[in-house]
Amino acid sequence: MSDPRQTSSSPSSSSQPPSARRKVVLITGATRGIGRSIAENLSGDYDLILAASSEKSAEKLRHTHPKAVVFVADLAEVNSLESILGQLSLERLDAVVPCAGVTGHRPVHDTTPEQWQRLFSINLFSVAELVRCLLPALRRAQGSVIAINSGAGHFSGEGFGPYAASKFALRALTDSLREEERGRVRVSSIHPGKVDSDMQREIQSLRGNEYNAERFIRPETIAKAVRFALETSQESMTEEITIRPVQR
Numbered sequence: 001m002s003d004p005r006q007t008s009s010s011p012s013s014s015s016q017p018p019s020a021r022r023k024v025v026l027i028t029g030a031t032r033g034i035g036r037s038i039a040e041n042l043s044g045d046y047d048l049i050l051a052a053s054s055e056k057s058a059e060k061l062r063h064t065h066p067k068a069v070v071f072v073a074d075l076a077e078v079n080s081l082e083s084i085l086g087q088l089s090l091e092r093l094d095a096v097v098p099c100a101g102v103t104g105h106r107p108v109h110d111t112t113p114e115q116w117q118r119l120f121s122i123n124l125f126s127v128a129e130l131v132r133c134l135l136p137a138l139r140r141a142q143g144s145v146i147a148i149n150s151g152a153g154h155f156s157g158e159g160f161g162p163y164a165a166s167k168f169a170l171r172a173l174t175d176s177l178r179e180e181e182r183g184r185v186r187v188s189s190i191h192p193g194k195v196d197s198d199m200q201r202e203i204q205s206l207r208g209n210e211y212n213a214e215r216f217i218r219p220e221t222i223a224k225a226v227r228f229a230l231e232t233s234q235e236s237m238t239e240e241i242t243i244r245p246v247q248r
């Protein structure tokens with residue numbers, strides 16, 4: 001991995017009091033879709049640490065966010081995360097926004113063990129590992145975990161059992177974590193309905209539907225919800241936000 005701090009001056013290892021320093025937010029999945037909008041929304045007011053799935057994606061992020069710390073982490077490779085995150089030497093972290101995800105919209109009978117494994121690695125196990133590795137830094141900052149879940153974290157149905165299973169499990173993770181860390185780290189779960197993104201294009205194409213972006217939520221709207229959760233005053237906690245398109 002290239003030096004994770006090469007693009008900025010070590011925002012997170014500051015020993016300044018929280019009020020005197022810019023807050024630091026780590027985001028996964030910031031190259032496209034919802035994650036990209038979250039990074040855009042926060043970039044003016046926060047120091048960003050952005051996880052990219054590949055060197056190519058990292059290049060894209062360095063170009064768009066020249067002040068951000070960018071590092072490469074394929075979230076399907078969960079066992080590599082501890083060492084990669086360790087190289088960031090994060091003393092404090094104000095928030096982690098696990099946003100990267102994959103669809104896996106297919107019927108249960110047609111999903112192989114490898115497909116289940118990859119889907120759960122990216123959508124769930126990587127979040128668990130990010131949290132495990134980053135909790136000390138989050139606790140020091142009285143920080144937040146703001147997970148991008150889905151409407152499918154509440155409802156399942158024909159053809160999206162594996163995806164919904166990963167998002168139900170993610171909700172269980174954040175619900176438990178919220179209680180375990182109450183008073184130390186705040187935990188929010190954001191549940192978007194259909195959002196205009198590459199993932200949604202893939203889903204609509206799999207279903208043989210024409211793509212009409214107007215029917216879906218703009219990614220910027222989800223980014224605003226993330227900022228709201230992040231900036232909820234310290235004595236309170238945004239536990240869950242559900243945002244659905246007006247059109248069904």
Ligand SMILES: NC(=O)c1ccc[n+]([C@@H]2O[C@H](COP(=O)([O-])OP(=O)(O)OC[C@H]3O[C@@H](n4cnc5c(N)ncnc54)[C@H](OP(=O)(O)O)[C@@H]3O)[C@@H](O)[C@H]2O)c1
Nearest residue numbers: 029031032033034053057075100101150194195197198199
């Ligand atoms: N779109 C929707 O309708 C919708 C609705 C509800 C919830 N969500 C959730 O919102 C989140 C973002 O979805 P989106 O629609 O913005 O998806 P998207 O446009 O397909 O973008 C997916 C993001 O995840 C990253 N990613 C995928 N596999 C990765 C891996 N192995 N390692 C690291 N990063 C990886 C991608 O990085 P690369 O660019 O490098 O591939 C990309 O930045 C997901 O968790 C999704 O489940 C989406």
